[in-house]
Amino acid sequence: MIKINSRGLSNVRVVEANAPEVLATMLPAGSVSELWVFFPDPWHKSRHHKRRLIQPAFAELAARSLKKGGLWRIATDWSNYAVHVREVLAGSTEFENLHDGERAARTAPSPKCGNPESNPWWAGPRQGRPGTGQHRAHRPNEGVDHVGGWAPRFDGRIRTSFENKAHEAGRMIFDLSYRRI
Numbered sequence: 001m002i003k004i005n006s007r008g009l010s011n012v013r014v015v016e017a018n019a020p021e022v023l024a025t026m027l028p029a030g031s032v033s034e035l036w037v038f039f040p041d042p043w044h045k046s047r048h049h050k051r052r053l054i055q056p057a058f059a060e061l062a063a064r065s066l067k068k069g070g071l072w073r074i075a076t077d078w079s080n081y082a083v084h085v086r087e088v089l090a091g092s093t094e095f096e097n098l099h100d101g102e103r104a105a106r107t108a109p110s111p112k113c114g115n116p117e118s119n120p121w122w123a124g125p126r127q128g129r130p131g132t133g134q135h136r137a138h139r140p141n142e143g144v145d146h147v148g149g150w151a152p153r154f155d156g157r158i159r160t161s162f163e164n165k166a167h168e169a170g171r172m173i174f175d176l177s178y179r180r181i
């Protein structure tokens with residue numbers, strides 16, 4: 001905001017408000033070219049997942065605000081939230097994933113940490129009888145997410161101290177990009 005002021009920019013608006021309300025009441029329908037939600041609070045405990053910003057109701061507000069063909073870009077450093085976003089938007093008929101199926105399986109980098117159940121590259125315990133070599137207990141590093149759908153890193157996403165902390169902690173960053181149909 002200091003830079004906006006010192007440079008005398010007149011094409012920037014800053015709003016400190018609850019994002020769903022901004023989408024619902026401040027932005028005319030079909031007025032937004034791009035919507036960016038970078039590192040929304042992960043609410044990583046299962047009992048708090050309902051507090052996550054990106055839910056079906058928020059996706060409807062996003063769809064309302066965006067122009068047809070408009071983009072919704074999302075990034076998170078929490079793999080479980082990335083999967084949650086992918087599931088929420090897979091359930092919407094108003095968005096298409098620009099990178100559907102991409103970076104699945106072994107083409108994706110392995111996560112460095114996180115529990116297996118929050119790790120999209122973990123496909124669950126192998127099926128099969130114990131002792132046959134097919135049955136394995138949880139082995140996160142062998143995990144493969146067969147769904148994919150991850151975008152390449154968005155160049156326009158400024159690297160914030162928040163993202164730096166995620167890298168320092170060894171967490172992966174997940175980008176997702178959707179087009180309003």
Ligand SMILES: C[S@@+](CC[C@H](N)C(=O)[O-])C[C@H]1O[C@@H](n2cnc3c(N)ncnc32)[C@H](O)[C@@H]1O
Binds near residue numbers: 018041053160163
């Ligand atoms: C983890 S920080 C990420 C900040 C920044 N986007 C970045 O990439 O570094 C999440 C931010 O979302 C804001 N936030 C959380 N819920 C919100 C809501 N309902 N409406 C608007 N902002 C919200 C928080 O205040 C916080 O600043």
